[in-house]
Amino acid sequence: MSNFRPKNRESGACANVCFKVTLFATYYEIVTMNRRTTIKDIAAQLGVSHSTVSRALRGDKRISSTTVENVRRVAERIGYRPNILACGLVHNRTSLIGILTSNVRGSFFADVIDGAQSVLDKRRYSILLCCSHKNPAAERAHLETLIDKQVEGIILLPVTSCGTNSRVIRQAQDLHIPIVIVGTRKKEVNAPMIGTDNEQGGYLAARHLLDLGHRRIIYITPSKEDLHSERHRFGLENAQRYRGYLRAMKDFGLDSEISTIEIDPDVQDMTPLRDILKKKNAPTAFFAYSDRLAISAMQASLSWGYRVPTDLSFVGFDDIDFASLVYPPLTSIAQPKLDMGRFAAKKILNQIEGLPEDDLTCTPELRKRDSSGPAPK
């Protein structure tokens, strides 16, 4: 078989070359079946150097058009695909963007990913996905993995503990890996952020209920601690949404009516809700930190015989898919999730190109549905 091996400097007329191509393609189809083909294979078949092939493929205008054409043809025939590791080694690029999130579940995450992917796709970047499950140690490990894998940028989705991992984040930044935070940023971390005006969202929700005539409006928080302390299980968003609610209530002079109940979404214990509904002067409306929480509370109330929105009104936050699927459809505050993902990707790409980037705050929007209605007499 070795007599088939092409000799190096054996160029010739085009027809001749074509003949050899056919011949050697057969040879190579046998030999290279089990490995990726390289520019050297192409070079050998055409009797040119691999640098010529490289230049031809990259469209270097110094290469004659006939050579370029030959190279293209052989490349196509033997199914050549560039080795991205080798290219990456030379250019110090991986075309990888890391996305670190605390939970892969939920439409917020999905929409942001979708939005980011649509932008990154066009620039031939791929997404390296990590999920930390709110575990700071896992989060740090994943950040280190991302750095080790030499991603060219990192998108941080609501990662509750990133405050505690600011050291790794700085480490990434020292290596000039751009970072963008989607959601809310801890003050320890210095990176451009894309967020929603949660305070405004909270205000919109409360204001909507107030305009419907409700006065006794309760904020449902996943964690009371979040609202006042510096430790935030659910990020700063919770405190911000609550602050918007406060502002609306105070605008109406309802300082004395301000009140919250805590429902842990993981535990789903509804007794605080049941208790407050039993009191005299029970609330007529609820504004929840999240749609999930709002839906749980609403469905629990239904199961106890309350009518929605006749007896009780509910407003959620995030406008997830299911907000419009449950009965009654849930009024919610929407954030432009897809756009946030797109912007995040753009911010990363801009930073990669050396452009400075700063924060971007999106405006939330009220999606009125049937779960909120006029306050009962």
Next chain:
Amino acid sequence: MSNFRPKNRESGACANVCFKVTLFATYYEIVTMNRRTTIKDIAAQLGVSHSTVSRALRGDKRISSTTVENVRRVAERIGYRPNILACGLVHNRTSLIGILTSNVRGSFFADVIDGAQSVLDKRRYSILLCCSHKNPAAERAHLETLIDKQVEGIILLPVTSCGTNSRVIRQAQDLHIPIVIVGTRKKEVNAPMIGTDNEQGGYLAARHLLDLGHRRIIYITPSKEDLHSERHRFGLENAQRYRGYLRAMKDFGLDSEISTIEIDPDVQDMTPLRDILKKKNAPTAFFAYSDRLAISAMQASLSWGYRVPTDLSFVGFDDIDFASLVYPPLTSIAQPKLDMGRFAAKKILNQIEGLPEDDLTCTPELRKRDSSGPAPK
């Protein structure tokens, strides 16, 4: 500054070495701030060759323990991280597993990812995520990207059109990239699959309703076409679940009661449901292709004044998060999604190691909740 540059063959006593280390660390901290440090940096500081450093870091036992220790110390000090591109180039590895899915939304996807990640993490693999939105062209493009990025394996999540892209899939297999399909496989594609016994799931659901005394049970399909033809918008699952329903009905001699309505989940037009409920001898129970569909139908029925489960019973499929959050909580058929993800990852890893792999079919399970109850008199 260049007089600080370490000369190559300038070894010395340990104390001397340590002194130099300190000195040059300072030098290097200045010089290398803007790039990743390499084994050459370590080698230069210690006055050894880079091969020695490489061997020391890899734990080659031919290297003296003092050298190993020195190398480790310097590596730590200058924050050395191996260049994964270079390693990959030598070993022809990327430590990347591609996951291609049609939609990133939904708990099926999320759980499978989670499960896969937990297994892949331990083996230091990362996940390259692509989402094709049920678009065959995008799907093919993404598959090609995955091949180009030299992933070491591909997990295909319910990708409706993979039949049309079997050529690319075969291309990947020719390059010895292992593939696992989670969900259902098209017959054009020859790869190990990990799925649920959808037929059995359908049987369980229908059987559950039959045991509760229901006789007029309707199957809600996202597309009637799916049930009989070869074209499947929603994969083969739909036909399989329907077949399970058929078997249960026939077991009870209810061939004449077999009936379906079509509700497109993207359009959410509920008139077929309304129409069938208006008929005399209206159905008393519904079994839907998916939880999403079941929930929509159930909530629509509630809005028309029907009581669940007093008047109507509903059973879904998939046991998504929201199944237990809606009111009344939805009875559903669960698949072991997390495990399916774990198994998928294991199958990929095994194949990478050259072990043969074949299909795995998981057993579905009924999760009884309040949306299904005894048939009305």
Next chain:
DNA sequence: TAGTTTTGTGCAAACGTGTGCATCGTACCA
């Protein structure tokens, strides 16, 4: 015809790491 430009290629080094083999020094043995 000799010199200059242009055109098309090849050579060799580089990216950062891994590794077979050669080499060097030392210790041990006869």
Next chain:
DNA sequence: TGGTACGATGCACACGTTTGCACAAAACTA
């Protein structure tokens, strides 16, 4: 003292690309 064995390290090449530079041939110019 000569030979052998062994432990520790360096050299040089490999992986697949890209790219600065040199160089040859061809095409001009004078």
